[in-house]
Amino acid sequence: MKTYAIYLAKRLLQFVLVVFIGINLTYVISHATPIDPVEQTISALTSFGNTSPEAIETMRESLRELYGMSGTPLEQYVSFWSRIVVGDFGPSLSAFPTPVSELILRALPWTIGLLVVATVLAWLLGNLLGGLAGYYRKNRLLKAMGLIAMGLHPMPYYVVAFVLLVVFGFLWPVLPISGGSGIGVGRGFSFDFISSVLLHSLLPALSLVVVGLGGWFLGMRALVSNIVTEDYVVYAELGGVDRRRILTSYVMRNALVPQVTGLAMSLGAIFTGAIITEEVFGYPGIGSLLVDAVHAGDYSLVLGITSVSIVAVSLAVLVIDLLYPLLDPRVQVE
Template sequence: MTGYPLYLLTRLGQFALVVFIGINIAFIVTHATPIDPVEQSIAAATQFGSTSPEAIALMRQSLKELYGLEGSLGDQYVSFWSRVATGDFGPSLSAFPTPVSTLIGRALPWTVALLVVSTLLTWVLGNLLGGLAGYYRRSKALRFAGILAMTFHPIPYYIVAFLLLIVFGYLWPVLPISGGYKMNMTRDWSWEFIGSVAAHAILPVLSLALVGLGGWFMGMRSLVSNIVTEDYVAYAELGGVERRRILGSYVMRNALVPQVTGLAMSLGSIFNGAIITEQVFGYPGVGTLLVSAVHVGDYSLVLGITTVSIVAVSVAVLLIDLAYPLLDPRVKAR
């Protein structure tokens, strides 16, 4: 087997290995923590009254079954992977008896929408402005745009989020600063609800986009600056080809190929930024859910969110990796 089928099988094998190692690390870390979800649940249930030792023993046994903590570490490992395979991470400690999968299912669409919008907006604007700045190097407006983009780039996500919170929440309160939509609003597909969701997402998206814009801008400007010196670009200019066509068909198109790869590779770091950003703005996504789970020691919820995050980021990288040889004919799929 040669060509793209072999390339596909190789990448699928690498994907499975990455997911397997990542989930195993999450299992080891969560089991190495001193937090015992069973004892926490027993303490919470018995803090307002005395309970017989027999009842506590039965409660402990039932909770171990619920959390998959029965038997030795090897038994717990097998139980954990069986739950991962079926998408069942047991009940949540902080929202008992709601299943972890239900909580993640409620929060995941918010985070996915936030990341997709902010990532695509940043990628498109950064590459567009960077490509124009690399080709029209004497433009003062593009130089100023580059200065602004590079100013925000080294600033951490949460600092930008706090700055936006202060500016638009207190100094110029024109945008909502907390939540995913207006309180006491019916969740449906009405224009009022969609408008409220969009308004509440502006500041979280903006905080992620401002930080990520500089990286794409600088990368694209550097790529375009190298491509414009190529012979085929010089011949096209001498041949009287319109500059707009040269920029779009000869320069930007070739420069975008490595940027597509970088789009997938940046998803992991953006997710980290989304966790903090969601917490700052009280956004009802996976980030807010994860921070709350860590604070209360919700073992099952932390493990479930970590597993879903590992799989989601790995799938995104895999899809871009599989599309890369199809996008760039210069890359051989081996």
């Protein structure tokens, strides 16, 4: 128990260090842009009428204080971290005065709903079919699936998204190709809204599942192909153990350990959004929000999204590191 406590302390320290360095890099890069958010906001606010120089100067001072840009660089840095620790990223520059955290919370459910379902579905199907293909290596249907997976795996997911957009948007227009729900459909836990959301998410989810399934399939097939040659598997087969039990209890269970790690990493990375897929289908998730923020020079929003992503991915890795020694006794706690 003492050894695991030391291991836990080390992993927590690594987690804090990774998050600290990642957010600092994001802060430096975002503040190195030539765009001055204060002057940009003043220009937008004063473009529709005459404003006195005194009012503009007062506005400039207020905005610098609001955006955390007043004072020396060190004071700005301290102000930034004092806001970050409480989840305050300041107001959005492109949607002023809406807070960045509010915009992220609006978009996050769309991305989580889409990517969690697509990622888990691709993981389940890919591992199931890959495990079968690795164990029943002479099955022609599974061999054909392997060839298809090899063709899909290196294909960028946004290419699949464009293909689906052309097929179901122009050649055979039977599915919606834009938005997260139908226009005029009231949001809430109603049948109309839920069915509209599911219908609009079919194409974005399909583009992610098709490509993701290929990677999980190939990874699981390779792992199973190595495990079936192990002595304990050969001994079980010679002992007359049912092949289905060998596949599930002896082979796939052991092969799933690294695949679970990959799943945790993928789920942690959903907070970045499927950027291009969301843009292609006009899906109102984190990816689309990030692209709009970059185009508008809204570095407060960019900083907020990237910070959330850094924490999420680092937390996923931390959870897996902590669970590994408990789930797999072969992993040594050092």
